[in-house]
Structures are given as structure tokens and as C-alpha cells.
Amino acid sequence: MSQAIIPIDNVTLKERLSKATRVQRRRALLLTMPLVIFLIISFVLPIGEMLWRSVHNPTVSNVVPDFAVAIQKWDGQNLPSEAIFELFVNDLVAAKKNREIGKTVGNLATRINYDIPGSRSLFTSTARKATNLKAPFKESLIKLNKKWANHTLWLSLQRNAKDITPGFYVAALDLKYDDQGNVVQADELYQIYMSNFIKTLEISALITFICVLLAYPIAYVLSTLPLRQSNLLMILVLLPFWTSLLVRTTSWIAILQTEGLVNDIFVFLGILADDGRVQMIYNQTGTVIAMVHILLPFMILPLYSVMKTINPTYMKAALSMGAKQSYAMRRVYLPQTIPGLAAGTLLVFILAIGYYITPALVGGEDGILISNLIAYHIQKSLNWSLGAALSAILLGTVLILYWLYNKLIGIDNLKFG
Amino acid sequence: MTLLKHDKSKSVLILLAVTLFILIWSSKSGSIFLAPALSFLVLFGIPLYFVKPMPTYASTGDRLSRYSFVAICTFIFIFLITPILIIVPLSFNAEPYFTFTEGMLNFEANAFSLRWYEDIVHNGMVDPDAVSGWWGDMWNNAQWIRSTRNSFFIATISALIATTLGTIAALGLSRPEMPYRALITSLLISPMIVPLVITATGMFFFYSSINLAKTYTGVILAHATLGIPFVIITVTATLSGFDRTLIKASQGLGARGWMTFRRVIMPLIMPGMISGALFAFITSLDEVVAVIFIADVEQRTIPRQMFSGIREQISPTILAVASILVLLSIVLLTVMELLRRRSERMRGITPS
Numbered sequence: 195m196s197q198a199i200i201p202i203d204n205v206t207l208k209e210r211l212s213k214a215t216r217v218q219r220r221r222a223l224l225l226t227m228p229l230v231i232f233l234i235i236s237f238v239l240p241i242g243e244m245l246w247r248s249v250h251n252p253t254v255s256n257v258v259p260d261f262a263v264a265i266q267k268w269d270g271q272n273l274p275s276e277a278i279f280e281l282f283v284n285d286l287v288a289a290k291k292n293r294e295i296g297k298t299v300g301n302l303a304t305r306i307n308y309d310i311p312g313s314r315s316l317f318t319s320t321a322r323k324a325t326n327l328k329a330p331f332k333e334s335l336i337k338l339n340k341k342w343a344n345h346t347l348w349l350s351l352q353r354n355a356k357d358i359t360p361g362f363y364v365a366a367l368d369l370k371y372d373d374q375g376n377v378v379q380a381d382e383l384y385q386i387y388m389s390n391f392i393k394t395l396e397i398s399a400l401i402t403f404i405c406v407l408l409a410y411p412i413a414y415v416l417s418t419l420p421l422r423q424s425n426l427l428m429i430l431v432l433l434p435f436w437t438s439l440l441v442r443t444t445s446w447i448a449i450l451q452t453e454g455l456v457n458d459i460f461v462f463l464g465i466l467a468d469d470g471r472v473q474m475i476y477n478q479t480g481t482v483i484a485m486v487h488i489l490l491p492f493m494i495l496p497l498y499s500v501m502k503t504i505n506p507t508y509m510k511a512a513l514s515m516g517a518k519q520s521y522a523m524r525r526v527y528l529p530q531t532i533p534g535l536a537a538g539t540l541l542v543f544i545l546a547i548g549y550y551i552t553p554a555l556v557g558g559e560d561g562i563l564i565s566n567l568i569a570y571h572i573q574k575s576l577n578w579s580l581g582a583a584l585s586a587i588l589l590g591t592v593l594i595l596y597w598l599y600n601k602l603i604g605i606d607n608l609k610f611g
Numbered sequence: 612m613t614l615l616k617h618d619k620s621k622s623v624l625i626l627l628a629v630t631l632f633i634l635i636w637s638s639k640s641g642s643i644f645l646a647p648a649l650s651f652l653v654l655f656g657i658p659l660y661f662v663k664p665m666p667t668y669a670s671t672g673d674r675l676s677r678y679s680f681v682a683i684c685t686f687i688f689i690f691l692i693t694p695i696l697i698i699v700p701l702s703f704n705a706e707p708y709f710t711f712t713e714g715m716l717n718f719e720a721n722a723f724s725l726r727w728y729e730d731i732v733h734n735g736m737v738d739p740d741a742v743s744g745w746w747g748d749m750w751n752n753a754q755w756i757r758s759t760r761n762s763f764f765i766a767t768i769s770a771l772i773a774t775t776l777g778t779i780a781a782l783g784l785s786r787p788e789m790p791y792r793a794l795i796t797s798l799l800i801s802p803m804i805v806p807l808v809i810t811a812t813g814m815f816f817f818y819s820s821i822n823l824a825k826t827y828t829g830v831i832l833a834h835a836t837l838g839i840p841f842v843i844i845t846v847t848a849t850l851s852g853f854d855r856t857l858i859k860a861s862q863g864l865g866a867r868g869w870m871t872f873r874r875v876i877m878p879l880i881m882p883g884m885i886s887g888a889l890f891a892f893i894t895s896l897d898e899v900v901a902v903i904f905i906a907d908v909e910q911r912t913i914p915r916q917m918f919s920g921i922r923e924q925i926s927p928t929i930l931a932v933a934s935i936l937v938l939l940s941i942v943l944l945t946v947m948e949l950l951r952r953r954s955e956r957m958r959g960i961t962p963s
Contacts, residue, residue, distance in 0.1 A: 218788045225783025226795055229776040229839065236836045237802055240817030241809060247816070408687050415661075415684050423661055429944065430692045436940040436947075437695050438897045440917045441933040445694035447921070448701055448709045448930070455697065458710065487694060519673070548806020550900055555921050565808040572812045572904075585809045596804050600797055 245589070248582035251359040254351065257292075257302040258285035262355035265348075270375065274348055279331040286324045308577060309350040309361070309371065316341050349375045362583035387567065387584060394564040397482060398546035404486045405493040405542050406535065413497035413534070417504070435491035443555050446484040450474040476558035484552050489545055493538035500534030533603065540599045544592055564588055626656055658685045695937055702727055702930035709927065727931035731755045734928065755916065755932060762912040765827065766895035769834035773891040776835075777842030778884055782876070784843070785850035796843070803840035810837070811904040818905060825907035833901040838891030845890060849883025849954065882954035886947055893943060 255262035261281040268274045289299050303317035316339060327334045335342045353361065353375065364370065364377055368385040372378045379385075412431065416424045434442065449455045452471040460466040474480055504527070512522035550565040557566065564584065571581030630652045658681055665677060705724040706712055714722030733739040735754035749756055777799075783789060784796060802810065814833050815824060823829035857879075861871040877884075899914040906915065913932065920929045 215788060218786070219790050222783045222786040222789040223791075225786075226780040226789075226799075229780035229799060230795060232776055233798065233802070233836065233839065236814070236832045237810065238798075240813035241805070242813075243817050243820075244809070244813040408690070411680065411684050412687050412691075419661065425948075427661070427688070429948075430688050432944055432947075433940065434691050434695055436893060436944050438914060438917075438933070438936045438940070440897070440899065440914050440921070441698065441936050442694050444917065444921060444929055444933050445698045447925070449694060449697060451709060453708070453710045455710065487690065490691065519676070544804055548808065550806070550808045551918070555918070565806055568808050568812065572815070578816075581812065585806075585812065588806055589809055592804060592806060596797070596801070600793065604793075 241589070244582050245586050246582075247579050248362050248586050249358050249360065251305075251354060251361065251579065252357055253296070253301050253305040254354045255357055256297045257289045257299060258282060261285045261351075265352045265355050268348070268352060270349060270352070273332065273343065273345065276330055276332050279335060280329070283324055283327050283331045283335065286321050290321050290324060305354060306347070306350055308365065308580070309354065310347060313341070313347065316347075346373045349373075362579045363586075365580055366583040366587060387564075390562070390567055391564050391587065394547055397478070397561075397563065398543050401482055401485050401489060401546045402493075402539055402543045404482070405490050406539060408486070408490060409493035409497055409538060410531075410535075413494050413501050416494070416498050417501035418506070431491055431494050434487065435495075439488055439551060440555075442488055443484055443552050446480065446487065447475055447556060450480055450483065475556050476561075478557070478561045480556040480558070481553050481561035481563075484556055485546060485549060488552060489542045492541050492545060496537035496541065497531065497534040500531055500537075504530045537599070537603045540595055540603070544595050544599070548588065548592060623656070626652065654685070654689060698930055698937060699934045702927060702934040704927055704930075707927060709925070709930070727927045730926075730928045731931055731935075754911075755913070755928075758911045758913045758916040761910055762896055762914075765830050765834055765910070765912060766892045769831045769838055769895045770888050770892040772831070772835040773838035773842050774884060774888040777839050777887060777891075778846050778880075781843055781846035781850055782872075785847055785853070787855075796847075799843050800840045802836050807837075807900040811901045814901060815904040824905055825910070827910055829905050830902060830910050830912075833905055834895035834898055835891075837898060837901065838894045841890035841894055842887035845887035846880060846883045849880045853879060879957065882950045882957070886950050889943055889947060893940070 258281075261278065264278050264281050265274060268278060286299065289297065289302070292298055295301075299317055299321040303314045306317065307314040320335070320339060320342075323338060327338065341347065350371070353359065353371065361371075366387050368380050368388040369377050370380040370384070416427055416431070419427065447454075451457075452473055454475075456474065457466065457471045461468050461471065466472065474483070508526050508530070509522055512526045513519070517525070547563075548565055549563060550569060553561050553563045554566055554569070557563070565588070568581050568584050568588070571577045571584065662677075662681055665674060669677075700715070701709065701711065703723040703725070704712065704715065705722050705726065712722055732749055732753055732755070735757070736748050736752050738748060739745075741748065751757075780799060784792060784799075789795075811833070814829070814836075818824040818829045818832075823832065853876075857875055858871055861875045866874065896912075897914060899912070899918050902910070902912050902915045903918065906912070913936070917929055917932060920926070
């Protein structure tokens, strides 16, 4: 006859155990909470807020609020009605007096100018004369400037009067709205973002590939030499890893410039004529070379940590059974290093597609990557929403790769040295 | 093919012969290029130390492939280390060039100078030749000194924040009963993965809206965030080799949570904590994207100053600064290596 052990206070052992585990789980979670909260405030919220900008589009409804509501009822055929025109002119007159950032006519003009290049002055000049306009507003506005009879302009205003817009993603994906308001491919001249994004992916893939080629033999040497010697050689890998990225970039400028070390050696050896020196920096070549150098340790270290655990007797067994060195390498050694290869490849690729500093310094014209375009829109053109939309696309790509990394390798297996 | 039989003295002879050949060849073309010959000797002499003797039954093909493998590896190692080392002799250039002058290659004394190191101190000073008040002038006005002060201040505080919060979180993450471990770990590592431009612009907008942009607090918060993944990685790595029965033993002997942490856990994970802190420190010291977006002129750091230096007026002063930074990274690397050995000793692993 079996009977549950019931302690004095009538709580079974099972219940007590599960209670104790709950307390321990909560304690463990509590320990991570300060950092999680810190990161949410300093990192997750800022990025979230920026991504919100990529769809948030309050300009039109801020500057001409009553018009923004009314234009939504317009069916998009012909021109809007006189009532809507009247609201527009009244709002414009009111907006002219507004000096608050984000609510001026200038903001409105800039916003519509993104959609219809060249329409900026139309808004600013009309706003200056808006007080003198008399009813009927439709006719007097068109009389002031016949661009106001442009159907596309009103379609753009209607589209942008909504607070949430896919418009910036349309621009970021090299699409545009045509005269009827349909999404179509942008003119070839303006297709810069997607081609740059593809170029970024290609260059990153190239960099990753070169890193694999260079890192594999190095990691192999490091993992097979006796510890004392490999520690010595490890310094050659870790010193670049610990050295400032700007130092390394500067140094590549010194090495690769036309009057630099590599050119000097080539001229010295007679490979190049003194007047035929090659430009190797401030272009794509320079970017690739410098980035390979900067990212190489991120490939060597994961490979090394996997190769170190490989038992050398497998190779010996293969060789003793008659396999040639190259065959044994391919069929016995290589498959065992796949986890390290995958980790290094994904890590280098992820870091490469978001790289900013090196392309900005040595990229010149054709070495510009997507990060540099994002920075351009945030700092120079001030089209923050477009920058945010590009960021969202880049971030999405990176997060997918990060998820893959987690799935395949597990982020907690990441180690340095 | 006796030439390829492994024999260190023979290899050294060949190497010397090639070096001599380069010397003679270069002397014919005008001046003696001592430096290239010497560097050749060093670059190809060192690998000999690492080459294992081959068994006697190895075929010529085996030998050839072995030697070409050694040559390839040598070239990759040269590729890795040259950019770091080349900076140092270049920074002693007497001319305002980014390249070796002929005088430098021939080791002429007047081709070298310390002028760019002086320039680090003098640049921005009101009166570099003044006798009185020189130190105060340098401390307050010299641009590089200012940015050095900023860099070290920001790096120290942000490394402290990252290490404190990171260690506490790593303690939680390494507990066996931790729920949602994978999710939380990937959140904590993500500042390393998310492209810096995205992080920096996000922070720029957000910190502007709460008046933290263009302040030291803003930059420190940003750098602490970026340093956290490295602290988490190093400290959890140390904790993974941690014998958890020690905690039970300590509790069994009556120690409470804090006592257990301070007297049992902390001494054992100290090496990991320090290397995590160093990682966070160097991350901040090297970080420039967040500084570009968040900081103002007042918070300029060394890398920010170098960034604009490279972009605007590229002068060898940058090389002098870079050389000092290389020295700093050598020091940090040595400290890390000592810590690693100490931690290995504590776990009973010794190098063979």
C-alpha cells in the first residue's frame, strides 16, 4: 500500500519543491533585470523610437490640420472641391504665422518635395501671398500658380495627410508613386538604395569569403602547434583585435596610398613604373582590404576554438588507412570544423553589412555601404524618415542573420580568445 | 632535392644568401636599402622557429606542399601584423609625409624626429614656447590632451557601469534554473550585433528628446550599452567553468547570499570580471560612431579627433597618436594574457 508522504503542515513534497524552484527561477530572473531594464531604456527604446519615424508622417496634418482631415474624403478624381481649397488656403495662412519646428510651411514644402521634386518653392511662395487670395479659392490659387491645377500634387497631399505612411519604405525600396498614385519602379537614375544594399551584401560576402580563406590556415596552425608556440602566434592575431580600428584604418591609408608602402615595393621590384602607381585606397579595393583585416580575428577566433577540440587521432586514422593528405583533409577534418566556420562566417557577415567607419574613411565614391547612406540621410539631407526606413531594412536583415546564428550555433557559445 | 630536406642551419644559410643578394642588388641601384633587407630577414627567419621537422619518409611533394603552406601562413601573419607595426617607425618621420623617405630607409639620423609627438602636446595650445603656465596651458587647451582626458573619463565610467550591471546579469544567466535564458542572452548581446549607425542614430534622437544629447551622460550611457555584450560574454565564460557545489558548501556553512558572493564567487570570477571590464574599456576608447552622433565638441574623444583628422587634414600627428594607442593595446593585451594564465592556474590548467 503506497501512501503520499504528507508532512505535518499538509503540503506535499512535490508542492514544496515546485515552490522552491519558482523562487529560484524568480531570483535568477531578478538578477538580470537591472541590466535588461538599462538596455531597454538606453538601447531598445531609442531604436524603437527611430523605427517609428520610418512610418510616422505627421507633417501635413500638423501644418494644415483641417485640410488634412477634409482631403481624405476626396475621391481622387478631377481636382478637390472648392471647400477643400478654401480649407487649404486658410490653413496655409494660419501656418505662415507658425514658427514651431515641424509645423512650418517650410516643413510641409520639404515633405511634398520628397514626393514631387521641385515643388518646394511652390508652397513657400504661395504661403507668402496666401493672405491676399480671395474666393473662389480654387480659381485664384490656380491663377497664382498653374501648378496648383496639377492633379498629382493633390494626390500626394492626400497620401501624406495620413499620419502613418508606407511612403518612406516606397522610397527606400527604389519605388515611387506615379501620376495616378500607383506604386511603380522608380526611374533608373533614382534607383540608388536597393542597388547599394545589394552592393553592400556582395561586398560583405566577398569580405567573408576572403576571411574564410585567410583564417582557415591560421586557425589550423594555431590549433596544431604546441601551446607555448601557439600562444606566441596568437599575439599576432590578438594584437590587431585589440588595436583601435581607426589606427588600423590610418595604417592602411599609409600602406595603400599611391605614395605608400605597397606601391613603393612594387616600384622597387620593377613591377610598376614610377609614374604608373596604382590607387588602392579611397575606393572599393581599399575598403575590402581594410575591412578584411579588421574582421579577420572574428573569423580566426571561433574557428580556432572549434579546431582546438578536434581529436588529431581521426586524421591519423584516415592517413594510416591510406587516404591522401588532401582527401583526409576534405573528408575527415573539414566536416569537423563546420560549426566554427558557420559561427565565423555569420559573425563576420553580420558585422560587415553594418560597417560604417572604414567605408566612410577609405571608401571614396564606390566603396560606400548602406550604413553610410543612412548616416548621410540622418546628418546631411535630414530626411530622417527615409534614413529610418533604410535602417529598418538593414536591421531586419541583421536580425534574421542573428536569429540564424542563435539557431545554428547559440549566442552563448561566442568567445574571444 | 636535398635542398628541401629539413635542416634549420641550411635554411638559415639560404635566408642569409637571399638577404645578401637583396643588399647587393639594392646597392647597385644607388643607395643601400638596409631596411628592406633587414625586414626580409626578420619576416622569413621567424617562421623557421615554428616549422616542425618532417619525417624521413616524406616525399618531395609533401615537402613542397608543407613549405608552401608555411609560406602562405607567413604571408597571412604578415598581413595581420604589418599595419599595426608599420605605424610606429612612420610616426618618427621628419617630413610631413605618410611614407618612408629615402633617408629613413638608410637609417640616417636626421630623417627621424619627434616633431609629431611634440605636435600632439602643442596642437591647440595658446603659447607652446611659454615658460610659465605651460602645464596649465597644455592641460586645458591642447586638443589631443583634452580628447585624451575625455576618452579616459568616458571609458572608465562606462566600463564601471557595464561591468557592474553585466556581472550581476551574468550571475543570473549562469544559474541552471534561469528562465528565458536564450531570449535574454540574445537581447543582452544584441548591442554588438545591431549596426552601430542604427544604434547611434536611435540614441541621438532619443537622447535629444530627453536632453541627454551633447552631454557626458549621454555618451557614457551609449558606451556602457556598447560594452555590455563583451562583459556578458567574458563573465559567463568564466562562470561556465565555475563549480557550483562551492556555493552550496558556503551556504551549508552558514554564509548568506552577499557573503557567499563576496568571499566565494567574486574571488573566483575576478579574472573574468577584469577582462570584461577591460573589454568594455577598450570598446569605449575605440568607439567613434556613437560619439559622432551624440557628442558635441566638448565631449570629443581620441577616436573622434582621429576621425576628423583623417577626413580633413591628414598629418603625421595622427600616426604619432596611433603609435601611442598601439603601445596601449600591447599593454592591455599583456594584462589580459596574465589574467588568462592566472585564471587557468586557478582551474589547474598549465601550458605544456
